[in-house]
Amino acid sequence: MAARTLKNVDLETLVSLSKRRGFIFQSSEIYGGLGSVWDYGPVGVELKRNVKDLWWKAMVRDRDDVVGIDAAILMHPDVWVASGHVSSFSDPLVECTNCHRRYREDQLESEACPECEGEFGEPRQFNLMFETHIGPVQSDDNTIYLRPETAQAMFVNFQNVQTTTRKKLPFGIAQQGKSFRNEITPGNFTFRTREFEQMEMEFFCTPGEDEEWHRYWIDFSMNWYRSHGLRAEKLMVREHEADELPHYSKASADIDFEFPWGWGELETISNRTDYDLKAHMERSGKDLSYFDQEKNERYVPFVVEPAMGADRSALAFLADAYDEEPGEKESRVVLRFHPDVAPFQVAVLPLSRNEKLTPKAREVYDTVRTVFNTQFDDAQSIGRRYRRQDEIGTPLCVTVDFETVESDDAVTIRNRDSMEQVRVPVANLVQAINDQIVQMRKDSAG
Ligand code: ATP
Numbered sequence: 001m002a003a004r005t006l007k008n009v010d011l012e013t014l015v016s017l018s019k020r021r022g023f024i025f026q027s028s029e030i031y032g033g034l035g036s037v038w039d040y041g042p043v044g045v046e047l048k049r050n051v052k053d054l055w056w057k058a059m060v061r062d063r064d065d066v067v068g069i070d071a072a073i074l075m076h077p078d079v080w081v082a083s084g085h086v087s088s089f090s091d092p093l094v095e096c097t098n099c100h101r102r103y104r105e106d107q108l109e110s111e112a113c114p115e116c117e118g119e120f121g122e123p124r125q126f127n128l129m130f131e132t133h134i135g136p137v138q139s140d141d142n143t144i145y146l147r148p149e150t151a152q153a154m155f156v157n158f159q160n161v162q163t164t165t166r167k168k169l170p171f172g173i174a175q176q177g178k179s180f181r182n183e184i185t186p187g188n189f190t191f192r193t194r195e196f197e198q199m200e201m202e203f204f205c206t207p208g209e210d211e212e213w214h215r216y217w218i219d220f221s222m223n224w225y226r227s228h229g230l231r232a233e234k235l236m237v238r239e240h241e242a243d244e245l246p247h248y249s250k251a252s253a254d255i256d257f258e259f260p261w262g263w264g265e266l267e268t269i270s271n272r273t274d275y276d277l278k279a280h281m282e283r284s285g286k287d288l289s290y291f292d293q294e295k296n297e298r299y300v301p302f303v304v305e306p307a308m309g310a311d312r313s314a315l316a317f318l319a320d321a322y323d324e325e326p327g328e329k330e331s332r333v334v335l336r337f338h339p340d341v342a343p344f345q346v347a348v349l350p351l352s353r354n355e356k357l358t359p360k361a362r363e364v365y366d367t368v369r370t371v372f373n374t375q376f377d378d379a380q381s382i383g384r385r386y387r388r389q390d391e392i393g394t395p396l397c398v399t400v401d402f403e404t405v406e407s408d409d410a411v412t413i414r415n416r417d418s419m420e421q422v423r424v425p426v427a428n429l430v431q432a433i434n435d436q437i438v439q440m441r442k443d444s445a446g
Pocket residue numbers: 149181183190191192193194195196197198265266267268307308309310311312313
């Protein structure tokens with residue numbers, strides 16, 4: 001593939017491209033927006049959906065030892081008491097005594113307010129769970145929470161899943177879905193928001209085998225990012241120090257990515273031991289142990305958890321794909337996505353909007369779209385349309401011109417990375433596209 005000319009992109013450039021091309025918009029923009037809440041537009045939704053589908057395929061569909069669930073966001077409030085979230089899912093909050101701005105104490109670089117240099121008051125613990133009430137009456141008796149993680153649904157459904165699937169250890173339960181955290185200082189675009197989507201998997205295993213599985217899932221995740229195009233030099237594994245481990249974890253490792261503002265966590269892979277199952281056994285009074293037939297023994301499984309953010313991963317794919325090539329008049333902005341991550345794989349473009357070319361281009365489009373996620377675009381000049389497709393990272397553009405309809409029934413395929421154009425008979429088009437996509441997959445996987 002063409003070597004990238006750009007090493008890093010700044011966040012402002014990404015935010016403005018995202019808006020201009022329909023990746024990500026500010027939530028409720030016409031009302032001035034809602035702090036750190038974002039909406040995915042027509043192009044961004046395809047990107048995020050690809051990220052989620054590729055994860056689901058690698059994690060669930062391609063494996064015999066992981067199954068999926070899709071649990072409700074609202075859960076019994078005791079779940080969050082047992083998990084420790086009610087008592088300890090909090091961050092230290094400090095307030096400036098002068099301007100009253102609030103900050104997360106552990107993220108501050110100085111002891112004075114960054115805004116006005118005022119002094120801070122005493123820190124207090126601020127619980128990050130959003131509360132609401134179930135039923136028509138608001139009272140303390142019917143307080144429930146928007147889930148701050150998807151993981152707990154896998155623990156409380158452990159027995160249901162195990163008995164219905166008859167899975168033996170080791171096996172995992174995966175889920176994707178929304179989580180909510182009332183973050184004190186959200187920011188950096190979609191990196192830290194109050195509503196976000198997680199992709200988590202709880203892998204239940206025999207105690208004693210947990211450390212090996214922990215390593216396995218760290219490698220698995222690294223491979224997943226690399227094989228979908230994130231550059232190796234932008235990824236790193238960071239083991240947690242003992243004093244930063246969450247309350248449930250025996251060992252945790254982050255996979256960090258070099259975002260435009262610096263290194264940040266994409267995913268945490270934790271060894272959660274038997275902490276959660278035991279906590280739920282105690283609070284619910286239900287037995288969540290496992291009978292190991294081979295060992296003729298009953299025990300509570302250990303759990304290793306890869307916990308990834310769909311929005312953060314999508315942002316990493318976007319940031320890493322961004323490239324700019326210097327041109328004669330203006331530079332060419334191109335997103336060099338892996339072809340399976342790219343929002344659209346193909347664009348079909350009639351050379352001009354015309355009563356001869358448009359129907360033929362539509363016919364070609366109808367064939368190609370049955371196999372590849374394809375856009376049809378006949379607005380504006382062909383040069384502008386190529387530029388637009390480059391800016392949303394479409395790997396291949398198929399152009400229908402006058403020769404197509406008048407003489408050769410062939411079309412031109414333009415490759416995003418090599419910029420090569422090849423002429424291909426319409427009859428062989430799907431195969432020819434497929435061959436180029438296969439090659440681009442190979443080129444982009446690290
Ligand atoms: P951080 O240290 O950045 O606050 P965390 O360690 O609390 O994150 P986890 O509880 O491990 O995060 O959640 C797993 C994953 O969910 C994170 O790696 C991240 O990708 C995603 N995630 C967590 N919080 C947010 C958020 N506020 N906005 C977007 N994604 C998030």
